[in-house]
Amino acid sequence: MNSIKIRSHNLNVFYGPFQALYDINMDIESNKVTALIGPSGCGKSTFLRSINRLNELIDGVRIEGQIYIDEKPIYARDVDVVALRKKVGMVFQKPSAFPMSIYENVAYGPRIHGIKDRRVLDEIVEKSLKAANLWNEVKDRLKAPATGLSGGQQQRLVIARVLAVNPEVILMDEPASALDPISTAKLEELIAELRCNYTIVIVTHNMQQAARVSDYTGFFLNGRLIEYNRTEELFVNPRDKRTEDYITGRFG
Amino acid sequence: MPTANYGEKVMTLVFWLAAFLITAILAVIIGYIVVKGFSVLSLDFIFTPPSRAGKEGGISTTIVSTLYLVLGSLLIAVPVGVASAVYLEEYARKNSRFAYIVNLTAETLAGIPSIVFGLFGFVFFVIFLGWGWSILSGAMTMAIMILPTITRTSQEAILAVPREYRENSLALGASKWQTIRKIVLPSALPGIATGIILSIGRAVGETAALLLTAGSSLGMPMSITDPARTMAVHLYILAMEGISLERAFGTAFVIIVLILIINYAAHYGMRRLSALGR
Ligand SMILES: Nc1ncnc2c1ncn2[C@@H]1O[C@H](COP(=O)(O)OP(=O)(O)OP(=O)(O)O)[C@@H](O)[C@H]1O
Ligand SMILES: [Mg+2]
Numbered sequence: 001m002n003s004i005k006i007r008s009h010n011l012n013v014f015y016g017p018f019q020a021l022y023d024i025n026m027d028i029e030s031n032k033v034t035a036l037i038g039p040s041g042c043g044k045s046t047f048l049r050s051i052n053r054l055n056e057l058i059d060g061v062r063i064e065g066q067i068y069i070d071e072k073p074i075y076a077r078d079v080d081v082v083a084l085r086k087k088v089g090m091v092f093q094k095p096s097a098f099p100m101s102i103y104e105n106v107a108y109g110p111r112i113h114g115i116k117d118r119r120v121l122d123e124i125v126e127k128s129l130k131a132a133n134l135w136n137e138v139k140d141r142l143k144a145p146a147t148g149l150s151g152g153q154q155q156r157l158v159i160a161r162v163l164a165v166n167p168e169v170i171l172m173d174e175p176a177s178a179l180d181p182i183s184t185a186k187l188e189e190l191i192a193e194l195r196c197n198y199t200i201v202i203v204t205h206n207m208q209q210a211a212r213v214s215d216y217t218g219f220f221l222n223g224r225l226i227e228y229n230r231t232e233e234l235f236v237n238p239r240d241k242r243t244e245d246y247i248t249g250r251f252g
Numbered sequence: 253m254p255t256a257n258y259g260e261k262v263m264t265l266v267f268w269l270a271a272f273l274i275t276a277i278l279a280v281i282i283g284y285i286v287v288k289g290f291s292v293l294s295l296d297f298i299f300t301p302p303s304r305a306g307k308e309g310g311i312s313t314t315i316v317s318t319l320y321l322v323l324g325s326l327l328i329a330v331p332v333g334v335a336s337a338v339y340l341e342e343y344a345r346k347n348s349r350f351a352y353i354v355n356l357t358a359e360t361l362a363g364i365p366s367i368v369f370g371l372f373g374f375v376f377f378v379i380f381l382g383w384g385w386s387i388l389s390g391a392m393t394m395a396i397m398i399l400p401t402i403t404r405t406s407q408e409a410i411l412a413v414p415r416e417y418r419e420n421s422l423a424l425g426a427s428k429w430q431t432i433r434k435i436v437l438p439s440a441l442p443g444i445a446t447g448i449i450l451s452i453g454r455a456v457g458e459t460a461a462l463l464l465t466a467g468s469s470l471g472m473p474m475s476i477t478d479p480a481r482t483m484a485v486h487l488y489i490l491a492m493e494g495i496s497l498e499r500a501f502g503t504a505f506v507i508i509v510l511i512l513i514i515n516y517a518a519h520y521g522m523r524r525l526s527a528l529g530r
Binding site: 052054057059082083084085086089090092094096098099100108109112113158161162165 | 345346414416417419420421422423424425426427430434435438439
């Protein structure tokens, strides 16, 4: 039984006069990992940031079309952006722990959303850090500054921070690009574990990574979704010449 | 290459001398002040009020007046300055005309000599509003004077907060205001504090503008409508009117110690506040 979590319908995004996305139609399945690949500047991040409406923070952005999450339009007038972003978490390229303690980083989201009870917070922090495979490394120094963690640890902390607000979708924009191979392997392991409970959309420049972690892959080029298929299909048997050129490395 | 090596050595010496000069100047000034003011320095000097126009007694009332005036001007300038910095950096659109004008105004204000602010404060607060020579008039004048510094440094501090912090916070569902209050301002705090310290230094050292707006009364100010004489003004009058050079130097010494205490307290407080951060 497949169900669609995110449905992009004729999505067009403009930065001022520049059109970054053209008519994106894409159905993203529940509890699967979907990878977005494509050359730099093709609009992967723009698409990702459309899903939690982070794009609209930029001056001069215009968005046409619609994205549905659980069949509800997120670009409708009465949508509560806070509730949307609570449901759709995001992990960015640069690991970015807030300049506060490890504990406070993870408790940040729940606190924002009104949880004050210390015991409840303790529980959320522990659960989220465990789910992010970071608990064992930090359980003895929860009060220590999070900025002292390594890049890989910070990235898992960011994931714990996202998990702490109990999202259903996690967007990841090149989450491993600033990490060393060992941290990257840990992160990929974590993604494999998380896929059971979350719908994950991940942007990556690393073909092997996309092949390893994802169930579905979408190939973007110049603001268009060129090909979108099951990952094995797309890598073994690309239908479009441009996809083939890109995944075989015959591309700028 | 012996010549290149020689040149290197000479330049190193020149740079070292330049750096040494700074330390030497400070040492000479402080040493001179201590030597000249030493005869009057005592706890009594700090804790007793001046008498006979400052020829005798201590400087207690001028210390209190200084603290009142500095505190008063900060109370006005810090909220306004930080709030406008938040507006300019976080809320105003990049090419907003209003933001452009405010920035330009702040820059212009920062370049105006303090005596001009003093003249304005004298005409507007002292005479037009009828507040007379008072802590209120003086603090308002100084608040206007330090406002651009506080706004500018706060803007820079806010600008230096990584964009990623804001995006991460917003992506977790925080509102813009929550993000500013819980992430941006705490991260910008050390920078904001630097601006406040600079401003305190300026306010403690100000004389002319305060003579015009707070007056030069040696009495202990009891309310914000009372006139007051700060340490710097006192020093100026003691020296200018030939009342007592020893006491002028003694006052100078207390001013320097006060500034040092304020600086260290601010640094220490800042480190405590952002202990988790860095
Ligand atoms: N804030 C912005 N203002 C103007 N143009 C932008 C902005 N952000 C992105 N763009 C443009 O939109 C296009 C798509 O950018 P986007 O960041 O989505 O690409 P990307 O596929 O994520 O690239 P990369 O792999 O380098 O991260 C690019 O041409 C980029 O220059
Ligand atoms: Mg990108």
